[in-house]
Amino acid sequence: MIQYNASFFSLTLCAPIATYINADLGPKPYYVWIQIVWPLAFAATITIDGRLGDLFGRRWLMIGGNILCVVASIIGGTAQSIGVVILATGLNGTAAAIQQTSSAAVGEIVPRKYRPQAASAVAGSGIIGGAFGTPIAIHVATKLSWRWGFWITLLTAGISVVGLICLYFPPTFEEVHSKDRRTKWQEFKDFDFIGVTLFIGGITVLLLGISWGGVTYPWKSAGVIVPLIIGALALVAFGFWEVFGNLNESLVPYKLFQNVRGFTMVLVAEFVGGMLLYAMISIYPVQIATVYESNPAVAAWEDCTLLMGTFVGVLLMGSILGRIGHARLIFVGSVGLNTIFIGCMAAMTPSTLGAALALTTLTGLTIGFLQLVGIVMIMLNCPDEDIGVAVGLNGSARSIGGSIATAMYSTILTNKVQEVLPGKIAAAVLPLGLPKSSLGPLIVALLSGSTAAIERVPGVTLPVIGAAAQAVKESYAQGFRLVYLVAIPFGVVATVCAACARDIDHLLTNDVAAKLHSPELQPRHRNTVNNSNADVEAPSQVVEKA
Known part of the structure; x- marks a missing residue:
């Protein structure tokens, strides 16, 4: 659980303060890669990390991932150039991909009926780094140094290394392969x-x-x-x-996708859900900064509502799912409500900050519900020997979906603002006496955010500045309205996919996929699934009885 926070800290304590880092070590035009490289490395490697854990065991993979995070944080914390910070952030994204396979690591060693609670405990434990990382990052960057983002990540990853070495003993390689008696060399030769x-x-x-x-x-x-x-x-x-x-050992077993209702539909719903979640994570802070709040420290706390709601939703749903059942109905309802709340965000204006905070909290809550139910459905509907790669695919799908949606929504927002902004500013400031010749320079100065540049515009007055600032807010509000309306069809697609998924109530049993390491070598079984079945249940014969 500590490593889960470390995985979030490596992103949220660094990416939001990229401008602080650039001001100290730059300026360099490519500093934006500090924000880009982490999700890129994460999406590209989490599926592979999950598969490596399935084939070779998870203990040293987990330990190695946290050691990589320690090394990357040292590199970042001592960096003297933007390029080195980008390298450190990319390494941390790779490490985070390993750290966030902990859902599979915990899920395989508890009875199936407790997997909702286990997944909830792991994911919910990241609430400090995930929900409150941005305000923490801005606080330490302004009060201490941006380097403290790396030092805090280093501390949490270091504690994780010690804890894993002392306390984490999942099945060894020999236990994983006691049925097929494969050697490490055979697995290496057959690796995809x-x-x-x-x-x-x-x-x-x-x-x-x-x-x-x-x-x-x-x-x-x-x-x-x-x-x-x-x-x-x-x-x-x-x-x-x-x-x-x-292939003897494919990276992504095709049999997973043959389970159409149990796995594929859930994965597609999670992909589209990622288009809603990760885009909201990227777009909502921009909305807070441009429509509601100009103070970065205050805006950072207002940004927390979305992710705080998400983590609360994960914890709440994990505590009740195993008791109330009906996972598919909850999945459908969560995706549907999430779509409704995001659609309601289209009605927000510069004067509705309270409503926006409430809606993003509710949006986050439903995102937490659908993420928790989705990951549990994936873990229960896949063969136990493939739980790691299944969890990894889920992570990659959400990240890719989020990246696609973020790019699309950002383009929509930019184009809409560029379309309406000049007209709104002109309508607001020309009646107040601003010369037409000053309109262009005023727009440029407003978009730069420089108070000095605004004050240098010929003919500008305090009433003109106030009216222009309000026009900018209204222009961005109109742009965000279009973004949220465009998001609705994706939510509808995700809802349909969720409705096509298979329920998991009958899979919440006392079976355990993998017992902790013991001299008796009692492993999870491998290669016992019939690949010819096109829509298979997660078979009980591939698990050990608790």
Whole structure:
């Protein structure tokens, strides 16, 4: 659980203060990669980390991931250039991918009926780093130094290393493979290196194209279109390789997707859910800053409502799901309510801060519900020997969906604001006596956020500044209205997918997937699933009885 906080700290204590880092070590135009590289590394590696844990055991993978986080935090905390900070953040994203497979690590060692509580305890434990990381980051950056973001991450990861070494003893490699008697060398030879290359390469290039679009290059330029096409083709090739490659140990077992209602529909719903969650995480802070609050410290606390609601939702749903059952209905209801609340955000104006805070809290609550139910459904509907890769796929799907949606929503917002802003400012300030020749410089100064630049505009007065600032808020509010309306169809698609999923009430049993390490070698079983069944239940024969 401590490592789960470390995984969030490595993002939330660094990315929100990228401008502070750039001011100290730069300025460099590429400092934005401090914010981009973490989710890119995370999405590209979490599925692979889950599979490595399935095949080789999780103990040293977990320990190694936290050691990597320690090393990356030392590199970042002592960095003297923006490039080194970007390197450290990328390494932390890779480490976080390992740290966040802890849902699988805990889920496999408890009875199935307690997996909701176990997943909730793990995910909910990240509330400090996940929900409150941004205000903590801004506070330490202004009061101490931005380097403390890395030092806090270092401390939590270091504690995790010690705790894992002393207390975490999952099944060893020999216990995992006691039935098939495979050696480490055999597993290494059969490991799907081609699949890994296609998967990492495809996701990395695809997300690079998405992150460049509208920022580094225009969306219609070759600098965006080429990586998007190459990344998509690599992922298509990866899918064909996994299905037709005749692999002894595929990176992503095809049998998972043969379970259409139990796994595939849930994964698609989680992918679209990621388009709602991660886009909200990126878009909502911009809304707070441009429509409601100009003080960064206050805005950081107002940003917390979404993620605080998410973690509370995870903890609440985990505590009751195993008792009340009806997971599919809860899943459908959560996605549906989430869509409704996001749609209601379209009605927000610069004068409705309280309503926006309430709606984002409710949105976060339903996101927590659907995330908890989704991950439990995935863990229970997959064979136990594939629980790690299943959890990893869920993480990758949400991250990719979020990246796609963030790029799309940011483009929609930018285009809409550029369309309405000049007219709104002109209508607000020209009747107050501002010369028409000063309108262009005033707009540029307002968008720069520089008070000095605004005051230098010829003919500007305090009433003009106040009216122009209000016009900017209204322009952004109109842009966000369109963003939230565009998000509604994705929520509808996610709701339909959730409705097509299979329930899991009958799978909440006393069976345990993997007992803790013992000399008797009592492992989870491998290679006992019939791959020919196109829509299989998670079979009870692949688990040990508690």
